[in-house]
Amino acid sequence: MGSGNAAARTDVDAVVIGAGFSGLYMLHKLRDGLGLNVRVFEAGQGVGGVWYWNRYPGARCDSDAFVYCYSFDEQLLQDWTWSGKYPEQPEVLAYLEHVADRFDLLPDITFGTYVTAAEYDDATARWTVTTGAGEVVTAQFLITGIGHLAISKYVPEIPGLDTFAGDWYHTGGWPHEDVDLRGKRVGVIGTGSSGVQSIPVIAEQASHLTVFQRTPQYSVPARHETADEEFWREVKANYGEIWRRAKTSAGGFPWQHNGKRALEVSEQERLATYEALWAEGGIRFAVGSYRDLSYDDAANATVSDFIRDKIRQVVTDPETREKLIPTHPFMSRRPIVDTDYFETYNRDDVTLVDVRGTPIVEITPSGVRTSSAEYELDVLVFATGFDAVTGPYFNIDIRGRDGATLTKNWDAGPRAYLGLQTVDFPNMFMITGPGSTLGNLPNSIETHVEWIADCIDHMRRNGLTCIEATAEAQESWTDEVNTAAEASMFSRADSWVNGANIPGKARAYVFYFGHFGKFRQRCARVAGNGYEGFHLR
Ligand code: NA7
Numbered sequence: 001m002g003s004g005n006a007a008a009r010t011d012v013d014a015v016v017i018g019a020g021f022s023g024l025y026m027l028h029k030l031r032d033g034l035g036l037n038v039r040v041f042e043a044g045q046g047v048g049g050v051w052y053w054n055r056y057p058g059a060r061c062d063s064d065a066f067v068y069c070y071s072f073d074e075q076l077l078q079d080w081t082w083s084g085k086y087p088e089q090p091e092v093l094a095y096l097e098h099v100a101d102r103f104d105l106l107p108d109i110t111f112g113t114y115v116t117a118a119e120y121d122d123a124t125a126r127w128t129v130t131t132g133a134g135e136v137v138t139a140q141f142l143i144t145g146i147g148h149l150a151i152s153k154y155v156p157e158i159p160g161l162d163t164f165a166g167d168w169y170h171t172g173g174w175p176h177e178d179v180d181l182r183g184k185r186v187g188v189i190g191t192g193s194s195g196v197q198s199i200p201v202i203a204e205q206a207s208h209l210t211v212f213q214r215t216p217q218y219s220v221p222a223r224h225e226t227a228d229e230e231f232w233r234e235v236k237a238n239y240g241e242i243w244r245r246a247k248t249s250a251g252g253f254p255w256q257h258n259g260k261r262a263l264e265v266s267e268q269e270r271l272a273t274y275e276a277l278w279a280e281g282g283i284r285f286a287v288g289s290y291r292d293l294s295y296d297d298a299a300n301a302t303v304s305d306f307i308r309d310k311i312r313q314v315v316t317d318p319e320t321r322e323k324l325i326p327t328h329p330f331m332s333r334r335p336i337v338d339t340d341y342f343e344t345y346n347r348d349d350v351t352l353v354d355v356r357g358t359p360i361v362e363i364t365p366s367g368v369r370t371s372s373a374e375y376e377l378d379v380l381v382f383a384t385g386f387d388a389v390t391g392p393y394f395n396i397d398i399r400g401r402d403g404a405t406l407t408k409n410w411d412a413g414p415r416a417y418l419g420l421q422t423v424d425f426p427n428m429f430m431i432t433g434p435g436s437t438l439g440n441l442p443n444s445i446e447t448h449v450e451w452i453a454d455c456i457d458h459m460r461r462n463g464l465t466c467i468e469a470t471a472e473a474q475e476s477w478t479d480e481v482n483t484a485a486e487a488s489m490f491s492r493a494d495s496w497v498n499g500a501n502i503p504g505k506a507r508a509y510v511f512y513f514g515h516f517g518k519f520r521q522r523c524a525r526v527a528g529n530g531y532e533g534f535h536l537r
Pocket of ligand 1: 149156171189190191192193194195212213214215334355360383384385386495496501
């Protein structure tokens, strides 16, 4: 085991960036599994990554918690009990803090420290990593556990924001102290997952809430509930089988579709299936019914229409109701799970503004002015998302062989072999880098962390010092990423998964939308075949 005296070491085996789900497990695997010296740098003052920063009202997990966790330690699985189906942010953070304590990870993490630069030296096959605090550390391996979102909040450039007299926040950088919204006129811009989660909670507190919506969204009711002892007895007794199913499934969840095509059954049967899953709520609605919803337009239309009808049944005001009806196909954007989202628009103190029809023109000292009206606000909330996946990488000046930069290599979109490595950056591993799976992320993260640890172990056992993806393997994987995305509903709409949410950003798919279980097998096969597609020396 490493010495645990992180602050003293400036030459280590591995530097890991980030102490969220990815970085914590990577540290444990390398330090406790392989006996390496590891330093972890984390920008936040505590562990948690995305769960450290995203503290907005209503922030909660929307994967079922019993599988939104690590699976690698049987005792941890048996000891930890989530309060219910979709825990709120403080509980997910408490879980990660528990893991950090349990495996004694804190001594090797330097908090409040942003990695500003990393440079590869071909002669030594080592990285030199520089932090914002001016510390310089060298390492054989540079491993990014920087997530997809947390550090690269997107605030659109709207004229006049600097003149706004009230307070404004981004959901991804919510203050750690309480923000008192009681009696305030609050505006929320954005209706993605963060907006949809926060809007009902903010509406409870504010004197008036104005929602500025550009694109209406599908959302499935979470039907959050607390979990009783009986539920946990059952889950904990069957965890082996639950994980086996989750790790072989399409999305990293322990459920599969029902094997049928939507249009091969009668309308009556189809509606009964959707109704049953709707009553159950949550992400299972998206993954648990017909197998062709995510790639067949006609099949998808049946489920999209079903949700549109549900929205119409909930929202009472006809004008508001029509503004809330999405036109893109369900699952062409990352599915959203909510608690009372559409119901919130029935409140007298909530106004929905369609900023596609009447765009925001400017922010004034007293609020937001659209092309047709001015809305007076005390607080403005940007739920406007993130410069996802590439943003966190471009925020660090990473230089590979011969000074190669990611900004240049990825200017037409990111490219990486299995989401693990990118050409010109030897000995740099990415945990769920571009071209890896989305779905239930702890599962994707464990897949990569374990693969990386096994690979480093293999290298050490065989006296190898350097690994780099080959250009051929990277290009061929990028083709597969694009083919899978084009075949999926994700090609039918703009959003952060294809770079379309950031003006000027390259349009490219940043995830592999193929089958998660097969992706896992693929990673294992590549390793089993002597790391095919990688050059080792
Ligand atoms: P998202 O899903 O990217 O949502 C951002 C929202 O902000 C979305 O509704 C955008 O509208 C809206 N937006 C962005 N820019 C503007 C401007 N200029 N004017 C009006 N509205 C705007 O981010 P989230 O934080 O909600 O979720 C990100 C992921 O975090 C989520 O998928 C989960 O994986 C966790 P648009 O729809 O683009 O028209």
